[in-house]
Amino acid sequence: MTTPEILEFRTSDGLRLEAEAYGAGPTILLAHGGGQTRYSRRHVAQAQAEKGWRTVAIDLRGHGASDWDPNKDYSLERYGRDIAEVAAALGGDIYHVGASLGGNSALAAVGRFAPDLFRALVLVDVVPHVDAAGVAEVLGFMGDHLDEGFADLEEASRAVSAYRKQAPRPQGQSSGLARYLKPRADGRLVWHWDPAFVIGDRPGRLSPQAALQLEQDLKNITCPILLLRGLDSNLVTDAAEISFRQAVPQAQVWHVGAAGHMVVGDNNTQFAADLDRFLNAVRDPSGTAPEIIREDI
Numbered sequence: 409m410t411t412p413e414i415l416e417f418r419t420s421d422g423l424r425l426e427a428e429a430y431g432a433g434p435t436i437l438l439a440h441g442g443g444q445t446r447y448s449r450r451h452v453a454q455a456q457a458e459k460g461w462r463t464v465a466i467d468l469r470g471h472g473a474s475d476w477d478p479n480k481d482y483s484l485e486r487y488g489r490d491i492a493e494v495a496a497a498l499g500g501d502i503y504h505v506g507a508s509l510g511g512n513s514a515l516a517a518v519g520r521f522a523p524d525l526f527r528a529l530v531l532v533d534v535v536p537h538v539d540a541a542g543v544a545e546v547l548g549f550m551g552d553h554l555d556e557g558f559a560d561l562e563e564a565s566r567a568v569s570a571y572r573k574q575a576p577r578p579q580g581q582s583s584g585l586a587r588y589l590k591p592r593a594d595g596r597l598v599w600h601w602d603p604a605f606v607i608g609d610r611p612g613r614l615s616p617q618a619a620l621q622l623e624q625d626l627k628n629i630t631c632p633i634l635l636l637r638g639l640d641s642n643l644v645t646d647a648a649e650i651s652f653r654q655a656v657p658q659a660q661v662w663h664v665g666a667a668g669h670m671v672v673g674d675n676n677t678q679f680a681a682d683l684d685r686f687l688n689a690v691r692d693p694s695g696t697a698p699e700i701i702r703e704d705i
Contacts, residue, residue: 427465430454430457438452446465461687502525504529533636542669553598554607565577634659636664636679
């Protein structure tokens with residue numbers, strides 16, 4: 409496994425953000441979803457680096473190795489400013505790939521705060537108007553274990569499998585979860601993100617006003633956009649996709665089969681192929697790259 413270069417960024421409100429980088433070439437910035445860390449994008453980052461990209465997978469504020477905000481500002485507005493500031497520190501010309509929170513954050517960055525710093529935007533199962541019941545299900549899972557945590561990795565693995573409606577993993581195959589958990593003083597394992605992310609500014613992130621602002625930011629974006637939607641997603645429904653298409657008719661919308669909201673984990677093979685196809689087509693101005701138009705059922 410390639411050893412990553414560890415990068416540090418300082419936000420305008422004083423927080424330290426940590427990322428890991430691979431390879432050389434045009435920069436892909438990979439931003440994870442809420443409750444995840446940069447490790448969920450490690451395989452994608454390494455694979456794209458081998459294809460001639462510089463990939464940067466970041467821990468968003470309050471997640472992973474990045475600082476927790478003492479002021480508990482986990483609003484989309486603040487996340488958007490973080491993405492814009494990181495893009496500036498990386499020198500611009502950014503191809504941003506954002507899942508869920510990492511995609512919503514980018515809408516403000518690309519559409520409002522720093523549009524000139526981005527070459528393309530890939531949204532992984534994220535649109536401005538998501539299904540409210542789906543959001544409640546996700547946040548319900550994130551909030552279920554805030555206080556008690558887990559006795560061990562196997563218990564955490566069973567909880568994740570139940571949430572994703574999958575059969576439990578065989579005993580001993582849950583070691584990958586260790587990167588998303590940390591031991592508490594009493595020995596129990598808790599998630600590696602700030603509980604204030606769920607119980608803090610959550611209403612502001614989910615308000616109708618926030619969705620309207622996200623939609624306006626989306627409409628302001630002029631660089632190429634791709635939405636990769638998991639066909640089994642409980643957040644991006646048919647109605648949500650229609651609304652997205654109406655807001656940005658120039659965007660590409662591709663479906664990822666056998667995938668829910670966790671597209672990368674559910675069908676990484678198709679995700680990686682689609683990502684590679686789209687980014688290379690945008691990257692190659694000569695017209696020799698593959699067509700980025702793809703018909704979906």
